[in-house]
Amino acid sequence: MAQNGNQKKGGSFLEKLVALTRKQFFIPIAALTILVLFNLIMDPSFFAITLGTNSNGDPVLSGYLITILNNASELVILAIGMTLVTSASGGQDISVGSAIAIAGSVMLRILVGGPVNPGKIILAFLVACVVAMIFGAFNGVLVAYFKIQPMVATLILFTAGRSIAAWINNNELPIISEPLFGYFGNFIPGVALPTPVFIAIICVIIIMLVLKFTTLGLYTQAVGINPSSSRLNGIDPAKVKLITYIILGLCVAIAGFIKVSRFSTINYSVIAKDIEMDAILAVALGGNSLGGGKFNMASSIMGAYIIQFLTTTLFKFNVVSTALPAYKAVVVIVLVVLSAPVVREKLDSFWKKLSTKKSVKEAA
Amino acid sequence: MENNVLLQLNGICKYFPGVRALQNVDFTLRSGEIHALMGENGAGKSTLIKVLTGVYTKDGGNVRIEGNEATIKSPQDAQNVGISTVYQEIALCPNLTVAENMFIGRGKGKFTDWKMMNARTTELLTSLDIPATATQQLGSCSIAVQQMVAIARAVDMECKVLILDEPTSSLDESEVAKLFKLMRDLKAKGVGIIFVTHFLDQVYEVCDRITVLRDGKLVGEYVIQDLPRVQLVSKMLGKEFDEMSDIKTVDPEAKDIKVGTPVIECTGLQSDAGIKPFDFKIWKGEVNGFTGLLGSGRSECVRSIFGADRVIAGEVKIDGKPVKIKKPLDAMKAGIGYLPEDRKLDGIVADLSVKDNIILAYQVMKGWGHPISKTKAEEIAQKYIKLLDIKTASSETPIGQLSGGNQQKCILARWLLTDPKYLILDEPTRGIDIGTKVEIQKLALKLAKEEGKSVTFISSELDEMIRTCSRLVVMRDRKVVGELNESELTQSKIMETIAGGEG
Numbered sequence: 001m002a003q004n005g006n007q008k009k010g011g012s013f014l015e016k017l018v019a020l021t022r023k024q025f026f027i028p029i030a031a032l033t034i035l036v037l038f039n040l041i042m043d044p045s046f047f048a049i050t051l052g053t054n055s056n057g058d059p060v061l062s063g064y065l066i067t068i069l070n071n072a073s074e075l076v077i078l079a080i081g082m083t084l085v086t087s088a089s090g091g092q093d094i095s096v097g098s099a100i101a102i103a104g105s106v107m108l109r110i111l112v113g114g115p116v117n118p119g120k121i122i123l124a125f126l127v128a129c130v131v132a133m134i135f136g137a138f139n140g141v142l143v144a145y146f147k148i149q150p151m152v153a154t155l156i157l158f159t160a161g162r163s164i165a166a167w168i169n170n171n172e173l174p175i176i177s178e179p180l181f182g183y184f185g186n187f188i189p190g191v192a193l194p195t196p197v198f199i200a201i202i203c204v205i206i207i208m209l210v211l212k213f214t215t216l217g218l219y220t221q222a223v224g225i226n227p228s229s230s231r232l233n234g235i236d237p238a239k240v241k242l243i244t245y246i247i248l249g250l251c252v253a254i255a256g257f258i259k260v261s262r263f264s265t266i267n268y269s270v271i272a273k274d275i276e277m278d279a280i281l282a283v284a285l286g287g288n289s290l291g292g293g294k295f296n297m298a299s300s301i302m303g304a305y306i307i308q309f310l311t312t313t314l315f316k317f318n319v320v321s322t323a324l325p326a327y328k329a330v331v332v333i334v335l336v337v338l339s340a341p342v343v344r345e346k347l348d349s350f351w352k353k354l355s356t357k358k359s360v361k362e363a364a
Numbered sequence: 365m366e367n368n369v370l371l372q373l374n375g376i377c378k379y380f381p382g383v384r385a386l387q388n389v390d391f392t393l394r395s396g397e398i399h400a401l402m403g404e405n406g407a408g409k410s411t412l413i414k415v416l417t418g419v420y421t422k423d424g425g426n427v428r429i430e431g432n433e434a435t436i437k438s439p440q441d442a443q444n445v446g447i448s449t450v451y452q453e454i455a456l457c458p459n460l461t462v463a464e465n466m467f468i469g470r471g472k473g474k475f476t477d478w479k480m481m482n483a484r485t486t487e488l489l490t491s492l493d494i495p496a497t498a499t500q501q502l503g504s505c506s507i508a509v510q511q512m513v514a515i516a517r518a519v520d521m522e523c524k525v526l527i528l529d530e531p532t533s534s535l536d537e538s539e540v541a542k543l544f545k546l547m548r549d550l551k552a553k554g555v556g557i558i559f560v561t562h563f564l565d566q567v568y569e570v571c572d573r574i575t576v577l578r579d580g581k582l583v584g585e586y587v588i589q590d591l592p593r594v595q596l597v598s599k600m601l602g603k604e605f606d607e608m609s610d611i612k613t614v615d616p617e618a619k620d621i622k623v624g625t626p627v628i629e630c631t632g633l634q635s636d637a638g639i640k641p642f643d644f645k646i647w648k649g650e651v652n653g654f655t656g657l658l659g660s661g662r663s664e665c666v667r668s669i670f671g672a673d674r675v676i677a678g679e680v681k682i683d684g685k686p687v688k689i690k691k692p693l694d695a696m697k698a699g700i701g702y703l704p705e706d707r708k709l710d711g712i713v714a715d716l717s718v719k720d721n722i723i724l725a726y727q728v729m730k731g732w733g734h735p736i737s738k739t740k741a742e743e744i745a746q747k748y749i750k751l752l753d754i755k756t757a758s759s760e761t762p763i764g765q766l767s768g769g770n771q772q773k774c775i776l777a778r779w780l781l782t783d784p785k786y787l788i789l790d791e792p793t794r795g796i797d798i799g800t801k802v803e804i805q806k807l808a809l810k811l812a813k814e815e816g817k818s819v820t821f822i823s824s825e826l827d828e829m830i831r832t833c834s835r836l837v838v839m840r841d842r843k844v845v846g847e848l849n850e851s852e853l854t855q856s857k858i859m860e861t862i863a864g865g866e867g
Contacts, residue, residue, distance in 0.1 A: 214735060215731075215733075218735070219732075221713075229710050229712060229713050232710050232711075234696045234729065235693075236693075293715050294715045294716070
């Protein structure tokens with residue numbers, strides 16, 4: 001009798017484990033666990049955080065974890081918009097890197113020459129927001145109203161964006177020497193955590209509030225899953241798609257602001273290069289379908305941090321930056337294959353077989 | 365046996381898991397004949413054609429072509445024995461020229477001889493009197509001409525049997541006339557044509573014989589002169605015409621509800637879905653219906669009332685006041701609910717939970733800035749799950765995992781939640797179990813009687829319509845052709861009106 005009970009428990013544990021692997025959080029958490037374990041084994045000092053002072057005598061926290069949090073900021077912000085775009089339109093915007101160059105260039109254009117004061121920085125940021133949202137709307141109109149595949153529609157801006165960015169500043173590379181401007185991408189004196197970390201957290205809080213207090217989440221998912229049915233329920237699918245692209249535009253502007261503030265200047269061909277691929281990867285890593293429909297925002301955000309975790313880990317182990325993409329590619333392959341329905345089915349039946357075998361053995 | 369028999373099918377059977385799609389179906393096609401294949405949804409027409417064209421492999425019976433047994437295991441086999449099919453959606457390449465389309469996939473290992481191809485195509489086009497040139501891009505031709513090119517291609521492949529699967533559904537009247545001329549020309553050349561259509565008028569205009577299928581079984585083969593329209597309709601629907609004089613008992617105490625201003629009044633309403641303008645009225649507390657054969661335009665009518673298709677003419681008055689309905693949201697705000705015909709495509713949002721599916725329309729009406737709180741949504745979901753007895757593991761289960769009947773109940777719940785004054789139920793009982801069917805019919809009646817709602821109920825099953833509706837709008841070939849009041853609602857009268865004309 002007791003034995004019987006035991007066996008049942010064992011079975012249900014395995015079943016629970018299998019059920020867990022089907023949860024959306026499983027992939028990012030598993031990836032994070034592997035990364036953490038790897039670092040713990042290889043070099044536990046990876047997790048050390050030290051409080052020091054920088055050259056100005058201000059307190060500064062440093063350590064790999066801080067680097068991860070700091071450097072992931074732009075990616076996290078982009079992942080928010082990319083998740084919505086993916087959900088509603090079943091495709092991705094590959095122009096975000098180029099659009100960051102445009103937004104950054106617009107900011108520098110306004111700030112360059114004359115004194116830089118807080119009012120001017122706000123003005124520059126707002127103008128960059130408007131410009132980035134217009135470019136987002138351009139992509140959105142192509143996708144939503146002209147029904148062009150997202151990847152093809154955004155390829156236009158992907159190709160042209162960096163030239164437009166260079167053209168905005170007549171191909172010059174303006175440098176903003178005012179330290180105030182650098183605060184947003186580095187440290188605010190007296191605050192030990194890098195500013196981008198806060199900006200990213202604020203963005204995350206805002207999108208969570210937006211998802212809670214508006215119907216954006218329900219609409220994007222409904223449109224992504226079944227546009228025809230959504231329309232018959234009074235939703236305007238094209239409008240919803242357009243809105244997600246405009247929101248992504250806003251995310252681009254914020255990320256662009258952080259990027260140009262980090263360096264106080266811009267390099268049109270290098271700034272935010274390949275970031276679109278990381279943003280898309282963050283969405284996928286979060287267990288969201290790249291084919292659109294249901295999404296989990298928290299999962300995507302976690303995906304963004306994990307990608308940075310991976311990048312930083314690779315840097316720590318002296319992988320040269322040119323070789324990084326190859327390592328990331330391996331991760332992508334594993335992820336994509338693991339989350340493919342064919343593989344999932346196979347795995348499911350494998351687990352089932354395993355659990356029945358086990359229970360048969362125990363019964364014997 | 366007649367000696368001009370071209371194609372003979374004997375005892376064809378086809379089974380799908382749990383369904384007998386075809387049971388012992390016989391079919392005979394003679395050369396130089398246009399033969400209509402008729403039947404309602406699920407009768408087995410398309411299965412039979414797919415067996416004949418090698419898309420499906422038959423599970424029993426045999427196929428003879430000109431007396432010789434033929435084995436058709438793939439579309440290629442079908443082509444080799446001379447069976448060609450032109451589908452409703454043209455399966456040609458619009459970005460290639462007419463000539464290229466004619467010869468695509470036919471030149472085995474030969475070099476492409478453009479001159480020969482163009483010359484042969486021109487010859488064929490002139491001989492069949494098709495208004496197109498060989499070097500023209502196919503996409504630049506009208507749909508009718510594209511269809512004719514597809515037919516010409518079939519003819520050139522020396523087909524003996526030509527299957528036309530609903531070729532006329534996207535054509536206008538003059539295009540249909542051209543197509544019919546081509547069909548008659550081919551008939552004169554000895555080709556046997558199987559014509560599948562929903563349009564009764566067209567059958568009587570062009571066909572020689574009719575074979576009727578119902579529920580996967582052969583009902584019979586008839587020479588067209590021997591089968592009046594009413595008989596055809598009754599055979600398709602499976603009701604013997606003579607037996608159907610069962611007069612519905614009219615409650616003498618029921619007061620006439622057709623008094624005062626109608627809740628909905630449409631005049632000359634027309635949408636871009638190809639229906640003729642129609643008038644429609646419904647009063648408070650009334651259940652009425654649109655009836656007609658499949659493809660007669662009943663769904664298109666209600667869709668235009670709801671703004672689901674683009675309305676191009678006519679006006680709608682609600683409680684006597686004119687309203688502009690340009691999109692579904694306008695209709696919803698005006699108090700109209702619409703349960704669509706195609707549950708999978710237009711109804712459910714499969715990956716979303718039962719709860720989200722139930723609140724969807726209500727949520728959209730409340731607007732962007734007023735999301736229903738989680739607890740409120742859960743409360744609503746539980747209420748309707750109980751009220752309509754929806755069988756689901758929880759309110760969080762994705763609706764796609766529910767059975768058809770339970771999915772339909774969720775969609776019903778969705779519209780009940782919006783508390784419409786006018787509810788359109790388009791085929792709410794299709795593809796669901798008998799118990800749920802009755803529940804839904806009862807619900808429609810209850811809504812009208814107890815809550816004073818107006819309901820339009822559409823069903824392919826006549827007895828269901830007679831049970832639920834007190835008035836029927838009858839449609840044929842995308843036109844409203846009559847209206848039957850309570851006292852006239854008998855199956856025979858309905859079928860007579862559906863068949864119309866020289867019945």
